Amino acid sequence: MGRPTWEAAALLLVLSVSAASRPLHGIVATTESSFQNSEQSFGFNLTLAKTIVEYASAVYMTDLTELYTWTCSKCNDLIQGFEMRCLIVDVQSCLQAFVGVDHGLNSIIVSIRGTQENSVQNWIKDMLWKQVDLNYPNMPNAKVHTGFYSSYNNTLLRPVIANAVCKARKLYGHMSIIVTGHSMGGALASFCALDLAITHGGNNVYLMTFGQPRVGNTAFASYFTKYVPNTIRVTHEHDIVPHLPPYFFIFPHQTYHHFPREVCLTPA
Numbered sequence: 001m002g003r004p005t006w007e008a009a010a011l012l013l014v015l016s017v018s019a020a021s022r023p024l025h026g027i028v029a030t031t032e033s034s035f036q037n038s039e040q041s042f043g044f045n046l047t048l049a050k051t052i053v054e055y056a057s058a059v060y061m062t063d064l065t066e067l068y069t070w071t072c073s074k075c076n077d078l079i080q081g082f083e084m085r086c087l088i089v090d091v092q093s094c095l096q097a098f099v100g101v102d103h104g105l106n107s108i109i110v111s112i113r114g115t116q117e118n119s120v121q122n123w124i125k126d127m128l129w130k131q132v133d134l135n136y137p138n139m140p141n142a143k144v145h146t147g148f149y150s151s152y153n154n155t156l157l158r159p160v161i162a163n164a165v166c167k168a169r170k171l172y173g174h175m176s177i178i179v180t181g182h183s184m185g186g187a188l189a190s191f192c193a194l195d196l197a198i199t200h201g202g203n204n205v206y207l208m209t210f211g212q213p214r215v216g217n218t219a220f221a222s223y224f225t226k227y228v229p230n231t232i233r234v235t236h237e238h239d240i241v242p243h244l245p246p247y248f249f250i251f252p253h254q255t256y257h258h259f260p261r262e263v264c265l266t267p268a
Helices: 003-018 046-058 064-068 120-126 146-153 157-172 184-200 218-227
Strands: 027-030 083-090 095-102 107-112 131-133 143-145 176-182 205-210 231-236 262-265
Touching: 046 107, 046 176, 046 205, 046 231, 064 083, 083 157, 095 157, 095 184, 107 157, 107 184, 131 146, 143 146, 143 218, 146 157, 146 184, 157 184, 176 184, 184 205, 184 218
Parallel strands: 107 176, 176 205, 205 231, 231 262
Antiparallel strands: 027 262, 083 095, 095 107, 131 143
């Protein structure tokens, strides 16, 4: 469930971009259950997706010096001109993220690392399937995955990312914010996007995740759609992670539920 499908999804994005002039195959946009938002303006753009997937991949680099100086093997091509503003490493919680500026996109980029081999078993075990109330006003009945929520809100991630975004905006003006992550990183990126949307306004925050698991119940999905309308979840048909925690139809209000919108990549 780890990197093989992630690499396959990234490869499919690359191939799809190179074939953009031809009819597209293997890409299906879907929404789960009845949640739809006709006012969403963040359409799936293959070229933009290819750029964002490189940011989601670069955050996995283990050479922190090369990552911070943006000289790593993945820090080139479409993301070569990226300006690193802040690298966050929480060793105790096995978390890694960075914040910087893509001047070509005129956007602040926030990328959060996904699961590592020594942490994947922990969050899968935690998925049996404890939820906690979402600690935001005006969101009654919203419940979220305890482990994912705690990993973003009770570690270095939330305060350091928020501070780095504020500093970047003071330096460069009112830029858009693009948040991304893969697998567990996508789950944490969702909470990050929600937090930044509440702070800076949802119309300026864009979320694109890859292979993201579900993170909250139906009420949470509804609130998330309202506060972060510019959202796309990219999935791969052979990846089990987007189907976790499972959706149980017999418990519609307590079960986990994806927020829209999903773009599913399938082999042509």
